[in-house]
Amino acid sequence: MLRAEEIKRLAAEIGFSACGIAPAEALPAERAGEWHRWLAEGCQAEMDYLVRHTDKRLDPRLLVEGAKTVVSVAVNYFSGEVDKALAQQAAPLRLARYAYGTDYHEVVKAMLRQLMASLGLEEGRDGRPFVDTAPIDEKYWAQRCGLGWRGRHTQIILPQQGSFFVLGELVLTETCDEYDDFCESRCGACRKCVEACPMGALRGDGTLDARLCLSYLTIEQRGDLPAEAAEGMGRCFYGCDRCAEACPHNQRFAHDTHIEAFRPRQALLQLQAEDWFGLTREQYQLLFRKSAVKRAKWEGLARNLEAVRQNLAAQGDEAAQEGEK
Numbered sequence: 001m002l003r004a005e006e007i008k009r010l011a012a013e014i015g016f017s018a019c020g021i022a023p024a025e026a027l028p029a030e031r032a033g034e035w036h037r038w039l040a041e042g043c044q045a046e047m048d049y050l051v052r053h054t055d056k057r058l059d060p061r062l063l064v065e066g067a068k069t070v071v072s073v074a075v076n077y078f079s080g081e082v083d084k085a086l087a088q089q090a091a092p093l094r095l096a097r098y099a100y101g102t103d104y105h106e107v108v109k110a111m112l113r114q115l116m117a118s119l120g121l122e123e124g125r126d127g128r129p130f131v132d133t134a135p136i137d138e139k140y141w142a143q144r145c146g147l148g149w150r151g152r153h154t155q156i157i158l159p160q161q162g163s164f165f166v167l168g169e170l171v172l173t174e175t176c177d178e179y180d181d182f183c184e185s186r187c188g189a190c191r192k193c194v195e196a197c198p199m200g201a202l203r204g205d206g207t208l209d210a211r212l213c214l215s216y217l218t219i220e221q222r223g224d225l226p227a228e229a230a231e232g233m234g235r236c237f238y239g240c241d242r243c244a245e246a247c248p249h250n251q252r253f254a255h256d257t258h259i260e261a262f263r264p265r266q267a268l269l270q271l272q273a274e275d276w277f278g279l280t281r282e283q284y285q286l287l288f289r290k291s292a293v294k295r296a297k298w299e300g301l302a303r304n305l306e307a308v309r310q311n312l313a314a315q316g317d318e319a320a321q322e323g324e325k
């Protein structure tokens with residue numbers, strides 16, 4: 001049998017900011033109903049992978065045969081270095097915060113593998129690690145494992161830490177001696193994130209309409225951006241942190257990560273707006289090696305930069321007009 005105290009102690013030693021544990025079982029009917037309604041309304045946009053394997057997503061025992069326990073973990077990726085560096089520039093362009101460091105999929109998966117090994121568990125035989133790549137409802141499990149609650153901005157808020165965290169899970173075939181309680185929402189009457197969203201993407205119930213969300217449009221969507229997206233993007237050409245930045249829990253509790261791989265790459269912080277507008281495919285390859293930004297591909301990034309440039313040029317922005325020359 002697994003020991004909760006040992007799992008949490010080892011998780012903290014490895015660098016996880018939070019770790020919680022719950023029995024592996026089917027998601028409650030209320031959460032399953034929310035998933036089905038969300039999909040039926042088309043809020044997943046063109047992310048067809050969210051439609052596939054819904055049965056597994058709603059029950060981790062179908063994902064890992066014999067699963068008995070889910071361990072949910074969170075890793076802080078916030079860095080105030082980004083703000084300090086961009087404050088030095090007159091008219092900076094920016095990326096979503098998580099995109100300044102190394103791809104979290106690789107970093108967190110490696111940490112989860114280390115946790116399994118420290119517990120004497122073997123991947124495949126005793127369970128599997130997941131980081132945002134398999135059909136598992138990671139936000140549900142983070143809340144079920146007591147890490148935090150799903151805020152109206154859809155992200156998990158860790159009490160007294162905020163929401164600038166990436167999540168990961170171990171689905172294990174052993175039972176554990178102690179499980180955590182579900183974490184109830186503490187958003188109360190607050191709607192700051194909903195009000196801050198430039199696209200009206202947040203539905204107010206902890207879900208969002210991906211068809212309107214800049215994180216989806218600038219990273220996942222292929223082809224042209226909708227006209228209103230460029231205006232909403234402002235100076236951020238990859239992802240969007242607007243709702244998270246508006247959240248009082250982040251404003252109060254966000255703190256620097258101690259995970260070296262998540263510290264921002266200096267080369268990214270040094271680029272000025274005109275450098276971004278003149279970015280070549282070769283520079284992109286070098287700057288974003290082992291970066292989650294590769295998900296948008298060069299074509300997507302170039303499309304985003306052009307949308308921002310045109311929008312800023314229409315507003316009379318000098319750097320954007322320099323990039324036009």
Ligand code: SF4
Nearest residue numbers: 197213214240242243
């Ligand atoms: S990431 Fe941006 S566009 Fe998406 S919900 Fe948050 S504020 Fe709105």
Ligand code: SF4
Nearest residue numbers: 151152187190193247
């Ligand atoms: S801004 Fe307010 S409503 Fe939105 S996630 Fe934070 S606490 Fe919840």
